[in-house]
Amino acid sequence: MEIYKRLAEVYDSGGWIEYSRRLLPYLQEVLRRFRFRPQRILDLACGTGTVAVSMAQEGFQVVAVDLSPAMLLEAEKKAQRAGVKVAFLRQDMRRLTLKEPVDLVTCFFDSLNYLLSYEDLVRTFKRVARVLSSGGLFVFDINTPAGLATHWNYRKEGQDLEAVAILGSNSYDPQKKLGTIHITVFKKVGRLYEKFTEVHTERAYSRSEVKKALRESGLKSLASYDCMTFRRPRRKTGRILYVVTGAKNVWS
Secondary structure, three states, rough: OOOOOHHHHHHOOOOOOHHHHHHHHHHHHHHHHOOOOOEEEEEEOOOOOOHHHHHHHOOOOEEEEEEEEHHHHHHHHHHHHHHOOOOOEOHHHHHHHOOOOOOEEOOOOOOOHOOHHHHHHHHHHHHHHHHHEEEEEEEEEEOOOHHHHHHOOOOOOOOOOOEEEEEEEEEEOOOOEEEEEEEEEEEEEEOOOEEEEEEEEEOOOOOOHHHHHHOOOOOOOOOEOOOOOOOOOOOOOOEEEEEEEOOOOOOO
C-alpha cells in the first residue's frame, strides 16, 4: 500500500501533529537567533500542513510540497478551515522545482529519513540549493543512527482515542541503517472498527554523512543542535536540527 494513503485521514487524530506544534516556537527562536525574517517560505514534505498553515497565519507567503495526494488533501482542508492561502504542490523532493526562489525552506519530522539512499539525500539537497534565494536558510531535522536504534526501539505503542486506536511495531537494522515500523490503525466506523496497516521505512544519517551531502550540494551548515534544544549534538543524540545556507546563489 502507498504510505499515507490511509494514514492521512487519521494522522492528526493519531497525535503525530503534536511534534509540529511543539516545533513551531522552536523554529521561531531559531530564526530569531539568526536575525532572519523570511518573506517567502517553502515547507518541504508538508504532510497535513500544520507548519505551513501556521506560518501562513503569521503572514508569510507559503508554498508547501508533499508527494502524498492524501496528505495534501488534508493539508488543503486545514488551510481552508484556517482561512489562509497556501500554494500546495505535489512533488517528489528529489525533483523539486519552483517558479520563484524562496527565503526559507523547512523540512521536518523524519521527512528526509524517508530518502533511503545517500544519493537521494544529495539529490534533494541540490534541489533545495536551487530554490533558495541568496542568503536564504534551509532548516531541517533528521534522525541519526542512535535515534532509529533507540527512539524507535519499542515493540508496541497504543493510543486509545475516541475514534482511533494505533499500534506500532518497530525494528532497526544497524548494518543498513534502516528502521521499519508497521503501523496498524483501528478506525471506528459506526459501531465497528476498520483495520488497516502501513509499513514505513526510514534510513538513519550520521552527522558526517549529512555534512558531506551538504558540501556536495553547494550548501553550508551554519549550526546543528540536539533538536528542540540549542545544545550541541552528542554521540547519542537521536534527532539533529540543522540550519543551512547556500554556499552560493545557484537560482536559475
